[in-house]
Amino acid sequence: MEQKRESWGSRFGFLMAAAGSAVGLGNIWRFPYMTGMNGGGAFIVIYLGCVILVGLSIMIAEFAVGRRTQLAAVGAYKTYSNKWSFAGVLGVLSGFFIMGFYPVVGGWSMYYIIKSLTGLLAVPEAIGDVFGAFIGNPVQPVIWMLVYLAVNLFIVARGVQAGIELAGKILMPILYVLLIIVTLKGFTIPGASEGLRYLFVPNWSEVTGGTFLAALGQAFFSLSLGMGCMITYGSYLNKEEKLPNNALIVVSLDTSVALLAGLAMFPALFAFGLEPTQGPGLVFVVVPQIFASMGGIGPLFSAIFFVALFIAALTSSVSLLEVCVAYLMDEKKVDRRKATYGTGVVMAILCTLSSLSLGAMSGVTFLGVGAFDFFDILTDKIFLAIGGALLAIFAGWFLKKEDLKDELTNGGTLQFGLFEVWYNVVKYVIPVLVGIVAAVGIASIEQTGLMLFGLGIIVVLAIFSKKL
Numbered sequence: 396m397e398q399k400r401e402s403w404g405s406r407f408g409f410l411m412a413a414a415g416s417a418v419g420l421g422n423i424w425r426f427p428y429m430t431g432m433n434g435g436g437a438f439i440v441i442y443l444g445c446v447i448l449v450g451l452s453i454m455i456a457e458f459a460v461g462r463r464t465q466l467a468a469v470g471a472y473k474t475y476s477n478k479w480s481f482a483g484v485l486g487v488l489s490g491f492f493i494m495g496f497y498p499v500v501g502g503w504s505m506y507y508i509i510k511s512l513t514g515l516l517a518v519p520e521a522i523g524d525v526f527g528a529f530i531g532n533p534v535q536p537v538i539w540m541l542v543y544l545a546v547n548l549f550i551v552a553r554g555v556q557a558g559i560e561l562a563g564k565i566l567m568p569i570l571y572v573l574l575i576i577v578t579l580k581g582f583t584i585p586g587a588s589e590g591l592r593y594l595f596v597p598n599w600s601e602v603t604g605g606t607f608l609a610a611l612g613q614a615f616f617s618l619s620l621g622m623g624c625m626i627t628y629g630s631y632l633n634k635e636e637k638l639p640n641n642a643l644i645v646v647s648l649d650t651s652v653a654l655l656a657g658l659a660m661f662p663a664l665f666a667f668g669l670e671p672t673q674g675p676g677l678v679f680v681v682v683p684q685i686f687a688s689m690g691g692i693g694p695l696f697s698a699i700f701f702v703a704l705f706i707a708a709l710t711s712s713v714s715l716l717e718v719c720v721a722y723l724m725d726e727k728k729v730d731r732r733k734a735t736y737g738t739g740v741v742m743a744i745l746c747t748l749s750s751l752s753l754g755a756m757s758g759v760t761f762l763g764v765g766a767f768d769f770f771d772i773l774t775d776k777i778f779l780a781i782g783g784a785l786l787a788i789f790a791g792w793f794l795k796k797e798d799l800k801d802e803l804t805n806g807g808t809l810q811f812g813l814f815e816v817w818y819n820v821v822k823y824v825i826p827v828l829v830g831i832v833a834a835v836g837i838a839s840i841e842q843t844g845l846m847l848f849g850l851g852i853i854v855v856l857a858i859f860s861k862k863l
């Protein structure tokens with residue numbers, strides 16, 4: 396028997412859930428270190444350009460495709476033609492693989508909440524070693540990852556309204572408040588202005604082709620684009636909602652958190668003479684040193700910061716899990732709970748491998764990299780960009796222009812004066828731009844075997860598209 400499709404309970408609930416998906420480790424963990432490694436202000440300007448030109452347009456397109464078809468990623472593509480199923484499945488697979496390492500980092504954030512209050516900051520010089528020893532430990536991080544994943548399963552098993560939407564409505568406002576508290580505190584540190592200059596005065600001399608690549612990849616990841624996540628969330632949206640407005644709000648919420656995270660970290664980093672170019676360790680090694688320098692209240696601010704990181708990660712991984720679950724529900728008629736727990740078990744195994752690849756099993760590699768890097772490179776460098784380009788091609792060249800217009804103007808009852816601009820950007824600009832960036836990005840992957848493996852998966856999916 397067909398059950399009625401789930402939907403969002405309110406506009407606010409949808410916005411919080413969608414912003415919850417977008418705002419994640421990408422904003423607080425990845426954005427600051429990418430900014431630090433790519434020259435500061437110039438990277439931010441290029442990133443904002445990518446978000447406005449490419450990100451916003453693709454998000455509008457994903458919402459439109461999802462709400463039009465009332466189906467999650469795979470079903471949405473399939474409505475047009477079986478040949479396109481592979482593009483949706485590629486998205487599901489991306490979500491699945493991102494969930495092969497994301498919960499590991501989510502688990503770290505949980506551990507750091509407690510550790511902040513129990514002595515992490517006591518010896519600032521030792522924080523790097525504490526972090527290294529923790530993530531390399533064969534047991535502790537795996538347990539935290541399992542706890543983290545269990546919270547995800549609990550939320551997604553409860554369904555769209557009672558789980559995902561409720562979590563977003565409660566957690567996202569808290570996240571903003573916490574981040575603002577930490578940011579304001581950072582401003583009060585003498586010498587903070589140096590960091591602001593680094594963030595907002597672009598130094599173009601460090602910009603290379605690689606900067607654009609990094610910025611576009613970051614925009615896709617941060618906005619949860621390129622894998623049907625926003626198609627799925629759009630499919631639970633009612634017909635009265637204005638898609639372009641909602642997309643603009645979600646994009647703004649996401650970008651503001653990225654900038655807030657930068658503002659929370661860089662002024663303090665510079666004030667204390669710490670290195671901004673540290674890479675992935677920035678949040679877990681350098682940032683705690685800032686809190687350590689604050690004296691008695693340091694541990695409290697540190698705990699607040701890592702609660703924020705945990706919340707951000709949680710509402711994102713919930714959306715990644717939902718993409719997999721919605722696929723099984725829509726296409727394979729599995730019920731929600733079974734789909735959730737089934738996928739959860741497999742993700743737990745992948746994450747265990749990822750976690751161990753940073754320590755006990757660091758010698759074990761597949762196609763040249765450990766499990767953690769494997770899932771990261773496969774999704775970030777290969778799947779997401781191709782997924783985004785495919786979506787733009789699908790919307791621009793295969794869907795009927797009238798249908799899209801109908802969807803974006805709610806059957807002609809609304810004005811969307813920019814429709815022609817949006818349509819041409821999706822049809823012509825994005826496929827070319829994202830295509831070039833994807834090609835250059837894929838070509839730059841050092842592990843040739845891994846690159847061929849990733850492309851191979853896509854080819855195989857395309858060949859067997861009709862069976863998916």
Ligand code: TRP
Pocket residue numbers: 416417418419420421422493615616617618619620621622624711712714715779
């Ligand atoms: N956007 C999230 C972040 O910034 C991660 C994420 C959630 C994601 N869903 C996604 C990334 C879909 C790509 C595609 O951390």
